[in-house]
Amino acid sequence: MKWLSLNESGLPEYIVKVLSRRGITSLNPAQVTALESGLLQWKNMLITSPTASGKTLIAEIGMVTHIKERGGKAVYVTPLRALASEKAREFKDWEEIGLKVGLTSGEYDTDDAYLKDYDIIVTTYEKLDSLYRHRAAWLKDVNYFVLDELHYMGDTDRGGVIESVAIRAKRSGSVLTLSATVGNAEEIAKWLRAVLVSVAWRPVPLREAVMYKSGKQIVLEYKDGEVRRISGDDPVITYALDVIYKGGQVLIFRSSRRYAETLAFKLAERTTFVKLEKNELEKVKERILELEDSGTEEKETMASLVMKGVAYHHAGLSRGMREIIEDSFRRRLLKAIVATPTLAAGVNLPARAVIIADISRFNRRVLGYREEISVTEYRQMAGRAGRPGFDREGEAVVFVRDSDELEYVKSKFWKSEVEPIQSRLGSEASFYSFILSILSSEGKLRKEDLLKIASESLLPHVLVKKYLNEGLEWLEDHGFIRVVDDEVSLTKLGSRVSDLYLNPFSANVLKEALENADEDCELAYLHAMAYTPDGPVVAVSKAEEDEMLDELDCDLLIGEPYDEVEMENYLSALKVAFITRDWIEEKEEDYILKKYSIGSGDLRTIIDAMDWLSYSTYHLAKVLEMDDKLDFLMKLHERVAEGVKEELLGLVKIKGIGRKRARLIYNAGIRKPEDIVMNPEKVKSLLGEKLGEQIVRRAGEFLSNLTR
Amino acid sequence: MDIVRVKTVDAVSMVDIFKTLNEFIPEVTLDFTEEGLKISGIDASKVVLINVFLPKSYFDEYDVSGEEKAGVNLEDLTDLLSGVTKNDSLALSGEDSTLTIEIEGEYYRKFAIPRLQVESVELPQTDLEFPFRAKLITPTFTEIISGFEDLGADAVRFKSNDGKLTLTAYSDVVESTIELSTENGGLLEAEGSDAESVYGLEYLANTTRLKRASGSMEIRFGTQLPLKLRYEMPQGGYNDFYIAPRAE
Numbered sequence: 001m002k003w004l005s006l007n008e009s010g011l012p013e014y015i016v017k018v019l020s021r022r023g024i025t026s027l028n029p030a031q032v033t034a035l036e037s038g039l040l041q042w043k044n045m046l047i048t049s050p051t052a053s054g055k056t057l058i059a060e061i062g063m064v065t066h067i068k069e070r071g072g073k074a075v076y077v078t079p080l081r082a083l084a085s086e087k088a089r090e091f092k093d094w095e096e097i098g099l100k101v102g103l104t105s106g107e108y109d110t111d112d113a114y115l116k117d118y119d120i121i122v123t124t125y126e127k128l129d130s131l132y133r134h135r136a137a138w139l140k141d142v143n144y145f146v147l148d149e150l151h152y153m154g155d156t157d158r159g160g161v162i163e164s165v166a167i168r169a170k171r172s173g174s175v176l177t178l179s180a181t182v183g184n185a186e187e188i189a190k191w192l193r194a195v196l197v198s199v200a201w202r203p204v205p206l207r208e209a210v211m212y213k214s215g216k217q218i219v220l221e222y223k224d225g226e227v228r229r230i231s232g233d234d235p236v237i238t239y240a241l242d243v244i245y246k247g248g249q250v251l252i253f254r255s256s257r258r259y260a261e262t263l264a265f266k267l268a269e270r271t272t273f274v275k276l277e278k279n280e281l282e283k284v285k286e287r288i289l290e291l292e293d294s295g296t297e298e299k300e301t302m303a304s305l306v307m308k309g310v311a312y313h314h315a316g317l318s319r320g321m322r323e324i325i326e327d328s329f330r331r332r333l334l335k336a337i338v339a340t341p342t343l344a345a346g347v348n349l350p351a352r353a354v355i356i357a358d359i360s361r362f363n364r365r366v367l368g369y370r371e372e373i374s375v376t377e378y379r380q381m382a383g384r385a386g387r388p389g390f391d392r393e394g395e396a397v398v399f400v401r402d403s404d405e406l407e408y409v410k411s412k413f414w415k416s417e418v419e420p421i422q423s424r425l426g427s428e429a430s431f432y433s434f435i436l437s438i439l440s441s442e443g444k445l446r447k448e449d450l451l452k453i454a455s456e457s458l459l460p461h462v463l464v465k466k467y468l469n470e471g472l473e474w475l476e477d478h479g480f481i482r483v484v485d486d487e488v489s490l491t492k493l494g495s496r497v498s499d500l501y502l503n504p505f506s507a508n509v510l511k512e513a514l515e516n517a518d519e520d521c522e523l524a525y526l527h528a529m530a531y532t533p534d535g536p537v538v539a540v541s542k543a544e545e546d547e548m549l550d551e552l553d554c555d556l557l558i559g560e561p562y563d564e565v566e567m568e569n570y571l572s573a574l575k576v577a578f579i580t581r582d583w584i585e586e587k588e589e590d591y592i593l594k595k596y597s598i599g600s601g602d603l604r605t606i607i608d609a610m611d612w613l614s615y616s617t618y619h620l621a622k623v624l625e626m627d628d629k630l631d632f633l634m635k636l637h638e639r640v641a642e643g644v645k646e647e648l649l650g651l652v653k654i655k656g657i658g659r660k661r662a663r664l665i666y667n668a669g670i671r672k673p674e675d676i677v678m679n680p681e682k683v684k685s686l687l688g689e690k691l692g693e694q695i696v697r698r699a700g701e702f703l704s705n706l707t708r
Numbered sequence: 709m710d711i712v713r714v715k716t717v718d719a720v721s722m723v724d725i726f727k728t729l730n731e732f733i734p735e736v737t738l739d740f741t742e743e744g745l746k747i748s749g750i751d752a753s754k755v756v757l758i759n760v761f762l763p764k765s766y767f768d769e770y771d772v773s774g775e776e777k778a779g780v781n782l783e784d785l786t787d788l789l790s791g792v793t794k795n796d797s798l799a800l801s802g803e804d805s806t807l808t809i810e811i812e813g814e815y816y817r818k819f820a821i822p823r824l825q826v827e828s829v830e831l832p833q834t835d836l837e838f839p840f841r842a843k844l845i846t847p848t849f850t851e852i853i854s855g856f857e858d859l860g861a862d863a864v865r866f867k868s869n870d871g872k873l874t875l876t877a878y879s880d881v882v883e884s885t886i887e888l889s890t891e892n893g894g895l896l897e898a899e900g901s902d903a904e905s906v907y908g909l910e911y912l913a914n915t916t917r918l919k920r921a922s923g924s925m926e927i928r929f930g931t932q933l934p935l936k937l938r939y940e941m942p943q944g945g946y947n948d949f950y951i952a953p954r955a956e
Binding site: 230231232233237238241245265268269270271272273274 | 734750752753754755757934950952953954955
């Protein structure tokens with residue numbers, strides 16, 4: 001394990017210059033190993049190492065030297081949007097030496113042609129897949145790929161996309177792959193035709209322990225043999241407080257949102273005597289209360305918690321809220337975050353101690369909704385322990401409730417190998433989507449060429465052949481592809497579905513719904529959209545189920561399924577439909593959150609998905625030539641996107657006018673953009689001088705664009 | 709040679725202080741300074757912060773130069789001291805690695821216990837601004853709390869309104885309210901604005917063993933602020949307890 005000073009590293013001057021400005025003086029052992037393994041020769045490389053070991057810098061060196069020496073473009077792909085923006089911000093440093101850094105994510109039905117002027121493009125796997133489907137011209141200039149967090153390939157939902165992007169990348173240029181430790185690293189490296197570089201080095205040493213209760217004492221048994229006892233009632237709280245009162249920060253993982261929230265409140269009752277920067281926290285509180293993307297109750301609850309130095313964190317929170325919490329934790333204003341395991345997968349948020357308070361986690365997809373956390377997940381969570389620059393060492397502690405499980409937990413998390421990555425293209429939904437994706441970027445293909453590309457997947461060859469045959473048959477039967485003399489190509493429908501980034505099964509559900517529809521019932525359409533595999537999922541209680549079925553005021557387009565699991569999806573889709581309908585009926589956000597017991601993060605996720613699905617439904621109807629439905633579907637889509645009744649659609653087209661402002665001025669008699677331009681004083685009196693003036697100007701611009 | 713030697717003729721009070729501390733903390737550091745003996749700490753649940761000060765003049769003998777710290781296990785110490793009576797005097801003297809305790813009354817007893825390294829916890833400043841303050845005689849408070857305990861309550865709501873202090877003890881099934889004011893004689897002094905907070909009864913009750921050692925006390929609190937109980941001791945000494953509020 002050696003360090004190397006920047007000057008002795010042999011890196012080109014333009015790299016040294018930028019790194020020095022960042023305050024980097026030497027390369028750490030992970031980075032040195034990468035250099036020694038051929039980073040500067042741009043060999044295909046799979047680097048597995050713990051979190052926070054400086055992998056991003058390795059990727060930067062690879063990308064920048066490749067662009068500088070070989071020309072072309074580099075693409076950096078991450079599994080999460082938040083990560084993509086974080087990386088793009090970091091990479092801005094390279095603009096100093098003349099490289100342009102671009103970021104693209106979200107919005108699947110476009111080719112982002114403007115990116116032709118950029119050198120480094122940061123994106124997500126889904127977005128890159130969709131860019132391939134749109135045959136973006138600049139993609140052929142990309143000759144260096146960084147695939148970040150490749151271990152996501154094992155994720156049931158998203159693994160298929162990541163694998164298909166990896167297949168494309170290795171066909172098009174040099175590939176640098178970054179991953180957490182995986183069980184079958186050698187197999188993956190071979191599959192990627194890459195040199196395997198495994199580094200075990202961590203910037204802050206990690207101590208692992210299990211914790212359990214023994215009488216009135218709490219016992220911590222460390223992996224290195226040490227045993228520590230502390231007295232207290234609740235083990236998780238006691239240990240967390242022990243760390244906090246010694247000046248450290250804690251991340252606690254709980255299996256469900258509810259548990260995370262409850263624990264945060266319990267912990268906050270005990271932080272009265274912790275030294276907190278009250279003035280700074282007061283500012284954090286103000287920021288929270290001013291958030292526009294959160295419900296009132298959520299804001300008030302969180303504001304009172306942060307004043308105690310504690311917060312909870314889960315996907316039900318709005319993005320703005322999560323960002324404030326993460327930022328305040330990084331600034332060490334918050335002492336503890338209680339989170340669901342999703343946080344471990346996301347942004348880098350190190351803490352002195354990580355407490356894994358449940359050895360199982362909530363998963364809607366498995367029987368009983370509980371599944372044990374995997375060794376991979378454990379490593380992800382434990383890997384957050386130890387904050388470089390602040391902690392001498394990190395501690396990862398698993399709380400074991402049942403002492404019978406003690407030995408089992410120790411042997412599972414401390415001794416077992418991390419699970420291998422397995423291909424997720426094995427599900428019909430992912431594999432068929434993969435076929436569409438290849439056909440849309442490659443055009444017409446002979447069956448054997450298609451098989452050749454598909455065989456580059458991690459799936460066993462025999463399975464690929466079987467899935468491909470079944471897939472082609474299903475896709476042909478349902479009108480997505482045509483097969484003529486062994487040559488396969490997309491039909492107009494198939495090509496549109498691929499561009500829309502819609503799963504073929506989703507497209508099929510929508511297609512059948514469109515064919516069944518003989519009246520324009522919003523709820524029925526929204527239900528069909530939500531019922532597709534691409535639709536958002538929510539929890540439905542028995543009481544809600546009865547109420548919804550009671551309130552149903554038109555015939556649904558999907559028949560009630562017999563299967564119990566399918567019925568659950570059916571009801572979830574119905575709830576999503578009701579939520580979306582309240583949204584387009586301009587119900588207050590606070591009302592919706594309370595009525596359906598969801599968080600603002602959930603509402604955002606639902607609306608984003610329904611926005612895209614309603615857009616896709618419109619385009620499917622168009623390609624299926626159902627012209628009588630187009631007007632209704634376009635309006636429905638626009639209303640979902642903006643959350644308004646039909647009468648406001650004219651006003652919300654103007655930038656800066658959302659559902660609330662539109663309603664305000666509409667009720668005062670300003671009904672369309674022309675009215676804004678004609679009544680500037682009235683608009684200013686309603687929206688305030690400064691904003692009013694801006695809106696009047698934008699309305700003017702909007703109208704002149706229309707007439708041009 | 710002794711580095712430190714202090715002596716009090718009121719052994720019982722000293723033992724009560726140690727026993728009270730032992731309700732909250734297993735080990736403490738006795739901090740002998742030139743001004744007097746200081747003891748501070750926080751309980752394992754981090755709900756109660758304790759600050760004890762017994763000035764030099766509280767003791768009948770106080771022979772300390774500079775500052776000397778001695779960590780002790782309170783369980784061991786209070787076990788040794790369980791038999792003291794009101795006629796006993798108590799002396800503490802410290803050597804390098806031991807703390808010697810001498811009890812003198814009807815007969816003479818001497819013990820030596822090891823001095824411990826107690827992990828020190830950084831304690832925050834407690835210069836909080838409390839909106840309400842009241843003074844009362846210690847038995848008034850301790851009797852009320854003991855009554856609440858008999859009732860089976862688990863929390864007490866402190867509420868100040870118009871200079872009156874209302875204590876309401878409750879649990880899921882019981883409730884009892886007591887009103888104290890300068891008018892009804894329950895309080896010696898009261899000042900400040902209206903406030904309301906809830907504190908755990910168990911923590912309150914664990915402080916009341918000081919009823920013999922302290923004659924009067926002061927209560928301060930505020931909405932969502934800790935409760936500060938100051939048990940006043942002779943010669944300007946005090947035992948301060950800051951109890952964190954419960955969320956409701």
